[in-house]
Amino acid sequence: MARTASLSGFPEWLPQERLVELHVLDTLRRVFELHGFSSIETRAVETVGQLLRKGEIDKEVYGLSRLQEDEEEARAAKGDHHALALHFDLTVPFARYVVENAGYLSFPFRRYQIQKVWRGERPQEGRAREFTQADIDVVGDGELPFRYDVEIALVIAEALSALPIPDFRLRINNRKLAEGFYRGIGLDDTAGVLRSIDKLEKIGAEKVAELLKSELGASDEQARLALSLATIRTEDTSFVDQVRALGVSHELLEEGLSELEQVIEAAVQRAPGKVLADLSIARGLDYYTGTVVETVLVGHDQLGSICSGGRYDALARKGNRTFPGVGLSIGVTRLVSRILSQELAAASRSVPTAVLVALNNDDSWTGAQDVAAQLRARGIATEVAAKAEKFGKQIKFADRRGIPFVWFTDDDGKHQVKDIRSGEQTDADPASWSPPAEDLNVRITTA
Structure with missing residues (x-):
């Protein structure tokens, strides 16, 4: 169970909790790098x-x-x-980074970035003042093929699937689809419509309809059509026919429909059951220009989005050059907090150490260090006892630390290793012995 931070909004982890966070970070790095994303770090x-x-x-x-x-x-x-x-996110610093380093980057530039950010908002579950984000983006110089929108969604689905979290859904919409539809029904203040639709889950359809009519001058029919679009949710490409059945036409609407169809079609093949076409999603009104994504954990909707982002056709500008991009950001601290508070996963032990080398007497310390060096050379995390106490006390120390094996060397140079969980003690050679595979490294087990 995660502890309550002594300074609200600035979480700290116990060693075994930190091991869970490291597992999440290492998993994300591995998946991102498997897909060819390069790591960068920008200044805080x-x-x-x-x-x-x-x-x-x-x-x-x-x-x-x-x-x-x-x-x-x-x-x-x-x-x-x-x-x-x-910095309060990683996108704004990344935009500056692209402009300042454009002459040194190869475009399209594939970047991932995992760093702390700071945001002065009221702390609550899922929201902290200091937290870690993990972003991936692809940025082009002048143009960026739409295929990257599809790829980014698939990479994130793969990364989240590898984490010890409950089932999730990427809820995907397209800004062009929404704006084209609203213009097609005669509502030109598309940003205003999106702001109202964004409140649908909080205040309900009836109140959103009233907002559309009172603030944007929508007719009853226009409000009905706008809400009809926002209620479309499908796990396949059937949303295309549902949108067209509403009888609205606009060039931008057709472009957005085609783009969203490509994303969902690819997801059905490569990440079945993980992606949802959700035409109510509206985020980043002054930012995103195409694909928009929000991700929720199934059964944990109150946590909010754990991963969001989309397409931005003008991430940055430098003179007459424009750098379009598409990317998503995972709220790592939000995810880890939920994993710990709900006990969804735990570390198999509280320390990386697999072996404690015991001391017969104070003069055996140098020999014990030789044993430890041989074990470490083969990737076995090893500590040496600090004092030559009774073996029972040294074993209790290992047990208290969560170390599974204790190594003994007698005065004649004979080596034995004891599994303190089972009590089994066997002869061992420091040049060849290894613990069972499941004990070599800390494992993260799911509930």
């Missing part, structure tokens, strides 16, 4: 102007200043776009 600090260039809420941004800063400097920093602040 950006200028305020850079962080707020997309109109983000500045009250959520943590400013950076010296403790000894005088009052005049502090007042100037509050309105200074050159003042420094901690």
